[in-house]
Amino acid sequence: MAERPAVLIAGAGIAGLTMALALARHGFRARIYEREPLLREVGAGLQLSPNATRILDRLGVLDVLAPRAVRPLAVELRNAATLERVARVPLGAVAERRWGAPYLVAHRADLQAALISLVRRQRGIELVTGTAVEDAELTEDGVRARITRGWISEQADAPLLIAADGVWSRLRRTASAAAGSRFTGHLAWRTTLPRDKAGEALAVADTVTAFMHPRFHLIAYPVSGGRELNLVAFTRGEATRQAMRQDWAQEASDAPLRDAMAETALLPLIDTVPSWTVWPIHAAHPGAPWIHGDRVALIGDAAHAVPPFAAQGAAMAIEDAATLAALLARHRDNMPVALSAYQRIRKPRMAQVARRGRFNRFVWHAGGPVALARDLILRKRDETALMADFDWLYGFDAEAELDG
DSSP states (O other): OOOOOSEEEEOOSHHHHHHHHHHHHTTOOEEEEESSSSOOOOSOEEEEOHHHHHHHHHTTHHHHHGGGOBOOSEEEEEETTTOOEEEEEEOHHHHHHHHSSOOEEEEHHHHHHHHHHHHTTOTTEEEEESOEEEEEEEETTEEEEEEEETTEEEEEEESEEEEOOOTTOSTHHHHOTTOOEEEEEEEEEEEEEEGGGSOGGGOOOSEEEEEEETTEEEEEEEEGGGTEEEEEEEEEOOOOHHHHSSOSOEEOOSHHHHHHHTTSTTGGGGGGOSOOEEEEEEEEOTTSOSEETTTEEEOTHHHHOOOSTTSOHHHHHHHHHHHHHHHHHHTTTOHHHHHHHHHHHHHHHHHHHHHHHHHHHHHHTOOHHHHHHHHHHHHHSOHHHHHHTTHHHHTOOTTGGGGO
16 A cells, blocks of 8 residues: 555646645655646746745756756836837846846746656655546545546545645635636737747847837747747736636637737737737635645645736745745644644735736836836836845745744
């Protein structure tokens, strides 16, 4: 009979894989259940700011990811209509010295591959694919999860279940019957292009560039070792049946994006892109609990999915994993204390990040006199002052904070 795992994890995305590695670092065994029979990561690129990379470095992930990641030199804000640069925040070596860890951009599939390779090296981690955790109930000494493998249903018992099953989490209802997700009214249009096919408008240096406009904003940065350019544009979207589907990767006409980009210098970009993948952006209810009965904990998007306007979705999942694992190690004999502390510590941090995301969207989509005032203020601020605005976010150490 297999040894009973210390922790069950639902989901083998960035949150679940990082959780398993963080637990292993503290001596816990874990079993990950993943619904998909073959592990694949939808989407395109992601930004890994220093608050995330310092944790990934401790887990050994950066050494594996480094050949495929890019260290951008700056974050730039540009006017989408004219391509004029409005502000620049230095990254690269300057940022690493300031915040103690690198700022990276990478393809999601490359990060997931790095995490999986490390998970498979850990004797204390079991990864089971083609198997889903459908629901769970509390027992006297832990939790009992209902597992399905195709048409076969079985049970698994453990002291703790961690739900890392994303924004459409099936396990969120164990913490709150009313907890669900909602369509935010925004669509993300994603694609990657070979760097040499990106066109003059995107012939930018190794930067993360945000092109701002009242009707949309576009984020561009290199991935896959710099050979490709990741593009993601955000527009308003109607609550259509398609938008309400629980499916990230959807094909759709690019007419709404063309309409939003009309009369901007980015419109020619549309003709260079063979197709866009549309992601309806959903969010979790911000007031829902993240723990249930001291035996179930939600992490990542399962707990707190928000629109990605602060580029912190992956980073917050990574911080969650490091924090929860450290607390479980600190309170090995008192799991309720560990889970209660996890929720108490992480919720204010996540609320602050969500506020930053809402602020970014307001700034990037400003128009008229507000946009003129925005540009005037940003041009007057020097780069050091702009970097200081991110100290609370990028300089944060989720594990050191527990001792603060």
